[in-house]
Amino acid sequence: MAAVSDVRAHNIGFYKPSHWHTAQEPENADGKYVSPFHDIPMYADESQNIFHVVVEVPRWTNAKMEIATKDPLNPIKQDVKKGNLRYVANIFPHKGYIWNYGAIPQTWEDPGHKDEDTDCCGDNDPIDVCEIGTKVCSRGEVIKVKVLGVLAMIDEGETDWKVIAINVEDPEAKDLNNIGDIQRLKPGYLEATVDWFRRYKVPDGKPENQFAFNSEFKDKEFAIETIKSTHGFWKALISQKTNSGGLNCKNTCVSAADSPFCCSTDEAKAVIEGTTPCGTEDPVPCSVDKWFYYEKE
Template sequence: MCPSAITLTVTREEHHFMVDTHNNSYPLYSCWEAWPDLGMRRIYTTVLFTHIYVAPLALIVVMYARIALKLFNNGRRCLAEDARGRYISPFHDIPIYADGTENVFNMVVEVPRWTNAKMEIATKDPLNPIKQDVKKGKLRYVANVFPHKGYIWNYGAIPQTWEDPGHKDENTGCCGDNDPIDVCEIGSKVCSRGEVIKVKVLGTLALIDEGETDWKIIAINTEDPEAGSYNDISDVRRLKPGYLEATVDWFRRYKVPDGKPENQFAFNGEFKGKDFALSVIKSTHEHWKALIAKKTDGGEINCTNLTVSDSPFCCSQECAKATVDAAPPCKAANAIPPEVDKWFYYQQN
């Protein structure tokens, strides 16, 4: 805008005047750009138009083209990127803590509330994309065990945690389930798959899933309008009566439609409070640190990451891009089977 300001010229019109409603006259001034060369004006106008309109429009087109390409190529596989568009692992590269006090955690949303597709961080795949679980060649959906519809919370995981299958938990007597620690977020907003939110931990439930320890952290989105009212598991019981009981019922019975027995719990299905939950999370974080540093055997877990500089599995962005480019594109997403919306009824034990 500087060239325009420099050439700005104001002159008084000698034979023209302004007249108001009371017939008073005033001098008239005109303002214009006195360019010494009209060619310079055309160049300036072209440059100004390019910067103000063309460049932002091109950027928007590129952004949406990238999103469309990503969705087209990946189908039911959701790759993670940081704010600068660089590939990352949602398992290893997103920090566990969302603030410096170590009381607020990041949560990666895998399954939005009320949906049925069993999506999860693929721990054995390079860069650990979020993808739908497959069993016997079919995409997995959780059944609607009456009166529940799909997942009854926003369901996901805390990054940089790992329930070590080689470590027997002193509280449950069972080893870990080989996954990041799970989170049930109880806020009012239905989140999006792949969204990373900040959560306040309130308590935990110790599920024993086919003989493995599978902690379920109860938390609330810090941006929820009612988050300030929740500080421990007792607040959930007081402010959302029946929600914790429904949570136990959901986890107890969700595998029954697949012909499996009801799940069991440590502590007789009782929830543990915030302090206990925090100690469990920090323990799984220590197990993850040993995993990413190759101080423990992770088996088939893929530890490729881009931000943990002291990890032997740390790779470059070029390597990550090559990994993504080499992956076969997913086929078009299948339609959701109609039976996914059916209720499943059975007599409880």
């Protein structure tokens, strides 16, 4: 595996909607391309339960960026809906994403597995993370976090776990060790998080999201076990022991003995060089800055 401390964002470009959409590929210190989904180790320090997170959406921004799980080497791209780049609405009183939002690499919420707690199958993505530290991170940045808890969101009938974590380098990290510490030191933040996830799709004409456990957060231990479970599903995915569900598992760092999808450095380079060249940056629609109001159910 590549040392994750040596992985950095690379090749940030903006693309017209007819091509790739605001994509970036990471490379390691040797200049070799890697998949942010498969090649970055889940653990930064397994003995301390410190995990890596790939930042997809910096706090206060609106562009709905995500690891493109179905594309070769899984670049971070902006989601598209009906041919248009997708932005989340500002539902009053929120502005964009209210945390640094990202995913834990080498995890997968298996759509073929029904969770016994939520009674729903996984959403076919890496497990999501809300990083609640003071710093606004950069898109594509790989950070080390300690886990504080988890929220079980039900998104259109699928299990979509939201891990709550903090960057280990954040000045507040030493005081935040479990979900109760957030209640005590950041009053209102967890309630705002539930409110955000409950309502953020309403402007798109969709119903409010629902949650298991009566919309309550589970603690650190529960969250870590949930992450470990999704890592097990990923292992089955990358070793072709389960159906890939249309996901692209091409990688450069998982050993060929463990993954039939492992490719050479030259193959990875060819994938990147074969992508559509950068186009002109699309202007951000003025509607992105508007606040959306509606009466809560």
